[in-house]
Amino acid sequence: EAGVAQSPRYKIIEKRQSVAFWCNPISGHATLYWYQQILGQGPKLLIQFQNNGVVDDSQLPKDRFSAERLKGVDSTLKIQPAKLEDSAVYLCASSYSINRVLNSPLHFGNGTRLTVT
Amino acid sequence: GIQVEQSPPDLILQEGANSTLRCNFSDSVNNLQWFHQNPWGQLINLFYIPSGTKQNGRLSATTVATERYSLLYISSSQTTDSGVYFCAVQGSGAGSYQLTFGKGTKLSVIP
Numbered sequence: 001e002a003g004v005a006q007s008p009r010y011k012i013i014e015k016r017q018s019v020a021f022w023c024n025p026i027s028g029h030a031t032l033y034w035y036q037q038i039l040g041q042g043p044k045l046l047i048q049f050q051n052n053g054v055v056d057d058s059q060l061p062k063d064r065f066s067a068e069r070l071k072g073v074d075s076t077l078k079i080q081p082a083k084l085e086d087s088a089v090y091l092c093a094s095s096y097s098i099n100r101v102l103n104s105p106l107h108f109g110n111g112t113r114l115t116v117t
Numbered sequence: 118g119i120q121v122e123q124s125p126p127d128l129i130l131q132e133g134a135n136s137t138l139r140c141n142f143s144d145s146v147n148n149l150q151w152f153h154q155n156p157w158g159q160l161i162n163l164f165y166i167p168s169g170t171k172q173n174g175r176l177s178a179t180t181v182a183t184e185r186y187s188l189l190y191i192s193s194s195q196t197t198d199s200g201v202y203f204c205a206v207q208g209s210g211a212g213s214y215q216l217t218f219g220k221g222t223k224l225s226v227i228p
Contacts, residue, residue: 033216042203042218043160056214089158102148102207102216108160 140204
């Protein structure tokens with residue numbers, strides 16, 4: 001079974017520039033998550049999709065971050081404009097769960113390491 | 118929201134030693150998972166364990182949901198066990214969709 005695919009692996013941009021990350025979840029997984037992990041901390045949920053609908057985006061800084069999941073499969077996370085504090089690893093995860101209760105394991109991709117200078 | 122506390126924050130072990138990592142949470146949960154983040158940053162799901170006990174090789178986990186804690190046991194540790202271990206929970210309260218992560222336990226296994 002192929003895992004969660006993410007690209008790019010690394011990205012360096014200057015502040016105020018824009019950047020986009022791509023994620024392809026495990027085939028058949030209905031729920032897709034974007035997490036932000038700052039060095040030395042646990043991952044923090046940014047947005048959660050179930051199929052192509054948003055379930056939770058309460059911690060997404062909507063003035064600069066946006067995400068979409070077209071056709072309920074691939075997803076893109078965008079930051080525009082980027083700030084220095086956005087430097088982090090952006091992790092995509094997916095799970096089979098189709099209910100509000102997460103009744104199956106979460107599987108993570110390798111992440112994108114973003115550096116904003 | 119639900120609070121997740123992991124202990125100890127750091128742990129250094131000699132290869133072959135056993136260890137117990139703890140995860141305390143502040144409210145009732147629907148879901149609890151343990152992850153290992155290796156030194157290259159990859160997060161691997163170890164256990165999906167909202168209650169009870171599971172074992173996978175040298176690793177086992179126990180969740181006592183009524184007492185709001187979970188334990189991860191590592192026996193006969195190896196250098197490849199090094200990394201950060203995260204506990205993540207989903208609260209059972211209304212509107213609790215997200216999996217909340219603790220700050221992790223950083224494990225270093227030395228030969």
